[in-house]
Amino acid sequence: xxxxxxxxxxxxxxxxxxxxxxxxxxxxxxxxxxxxxxxxxxxxxxxxxxxxxxxxxxxxxxxxxxxxxxxxxxxxxxxxxxxxxxxxxxxxxxxxxxxxxxxxxxxxxxxxxxxxxxxxxxxxxxxxxxxxxxxxxxxxxxxxxxxxxxxxxxxxxxxxxxxxxxxxxxxxxxxxxxxxxxxxxxxxxxxxxxxxxxxxxxxxxxxxxxxxxxxxxxxxxxxxxxxxxxxxxxxxxxxxxxxxxxxxxxxxxxxxxxxxxxxxxxxxxxxxxxxxxxxxxxxxxxxxxxxxxxxxxxxxxxxxxxxxxxxxxxxxxxxxxx
Numbered sequence: 001x002x003x004x005x006x007x008x009x010x011x012x013x014x015x016x017x018x019x020x021x022x023x024x025x026x027x028x029x030x031x032x033x034x035x036x037x038x039x040x041x042x043x044x045x046x047x048x049x050x051x052x053x054x055x056x057x058x059x060x061x062x063x064x065x066x067x068x069x070x071x072x073x074x075x076x077x078x079x080x081x082x083x084x085x086x087x088x089x090x091x092x093x094x095x096x097x098x099x100x101x102x103x104x105x106x107x108x109x110x111x112x113x114x115x116x117x118x119x120x121x122x123x124x125x126x127x128x129x130x131x132x133x134x135x136x137x138x139x140x141x142x143x144x145x146x147x148x149x150x151x152x153x154x155x156x157x158x159x160x161x162x163x164x165x166x167x168x169x170x171x172x173x174x175x176x177x178x179x180x181x182x183x184x185x186x187x188x189x190x191x192x193x194x195x196x197x198x199x200x201x202x203x204x205x206x207x208x209x210x211x212x213x214x215x216x217x218x219x220x221x222x223x224x225x226x227x228x229x230x231x232x233x234x235x236x237x238x239x240x241x242x243x244x245x246x247x248x249x250x251x252x253x254x255x256x257x258x259x260x261x262x263x264x265x266x267x268x269x270x271x272x273x274x275x276x277x278x279x280x281x282x283x284x285x286x287x288x289x290x291x292x293x294x295x296x297x298x299x300x301x302x303x304x305x306x307x308x309x310x311x312x313x314x315x316x317x318x319x320x321x322x
Contacts, residue, residue: 005061005306009051012064012072016047019073023120030113033101037080037117040098045212046079046181047072048314053185053201056307057193067128071188074124075181077117082145082177084114089153090237094229118142134187141180148172157238159255163245167210174216175209182208197303203294208315211287215322217241218280221267232263242280243270250276281322288315 020038024031050072054064064072086092087100088110094100102110122138129135151169155161182205186193220241223231234241240248240258247254247270254273257265270277292315295308 003306003309005055005310008055008061008063009048009310012051012069013044013047015064015069016044016051016072016076017041019069020076023073023077027116030109033104033113034116036098037084037101037113038077041076044076046177047076049178049181049205049208050075050185052307052311053182054189056186056303057190058304058307061304061306065189068185068188070124070128071184074121074128075177075184077121077124078142079177081114081118081121082149082173084110084117086149088114089149090233090239092229092233128188130188130191137183138180141176144172144176146172148174148176152239155240159240159248159258161240161245161248163242163249166240166242166245170210170213171206174213175206178209178212179205181205200294204291204311207287207291207294208318211284211291211318214242214280214284214287215318218243218277218284218322221270221277223267232267235263235266236261242283243276246279247273247276284322285319288319291315 020041023034023038027034051064051068054068055061084101088102088107091102092100093103100110101113125138126135129138148169148171151165152173155165155169179202182201183198186197186201217234218241219225219227220231220234221243235244235258238261244258244266248258251273254269257269292312295303295311
């Protein structure tokens with residue numbers, strides 16, 4: 001049964017959704033597309049992290065301030081901008097059960113739309129930033145995200161890709177934004193954070209992001225589960241995720257199968273050699289355990305017990321999907 005904080009989170013997420021609905025694009029020909037992108041909300045995990053970590057320093061639970069809602073809105077816009085760009089790079093035709101921007105209007109329009117959303121994120125964050133260091137951190141994280149995507153792009157169809165390289169790529173392309181969401185929420189809610197607390201929140205966000213990406217990559221092989229986007233896209237596009245990398249390192253004959261560029265043959269191999277999927281699942285669970293461990297030590301100010309409970313419940317739900 002939802003606790004008080006979960007009800008609070010639900011209500012504040014609705015405020016974030018409403019803030020996104022208020023966004024308007026000044027480029028008239030694409031105004032409806034801009035509106036549709038912002039209205040097609042996903043799970044809003046990153047916005048939830050902003051909110052939860054803003055609650056973390058509260059002595060008594062209360063609704064998030066308007067500044068926190070605005071920050072959560074901006075983080076969602078940053079995430080959306082990366083998705084629009086990713087869909088172009090991956091030639092993805094469907095996102096959240098809807099045709100992607102580049103399918104409807106071409107690659108150039110999609111790239112510009114992603115840039116437009118990204119610039120709006122930057123504008124919003126600049127308006128609520130408590131100091132220059134806050135903006136520098138936001139900008140640096142965008143740099144990390146792009147670098148992670150570049151690493152992934154460089155490794156397309158490279159059967160020599162290692163586990164370490166994969167981890168470096170997803171640390172940037174995914175974990176950096178999870179970390180930023182958590183750090184943004186707690187920094188905007190308190191000006192008396194200890195270095196230890198910031199280190200703990202950073203570690204939590206990184207490990208949660210790593211786990212999330214590994215789970216998402218595993219879902220690409222779960223052809224019986226509808227996630228709103230096509231299956232086997234990664235292997236079809238030459239993006240080798242953790243189970244594939246583990247199998248290639250363990251069995252040279254699998255490399256020959258991968259080089260055939262036949263997603264179904266790759267899936268057949270992994271289905272008949274389940275140990276590689278299990279190893280990847282174990283890696284994800286290990287990151288979830290590390291995320292939990294990051295928040296168990298003492299911090300200053302003490303993290304709200306209710307927030308900790310909600311975060312741990314979320315981690316347990318993620319484990320249940322593996």
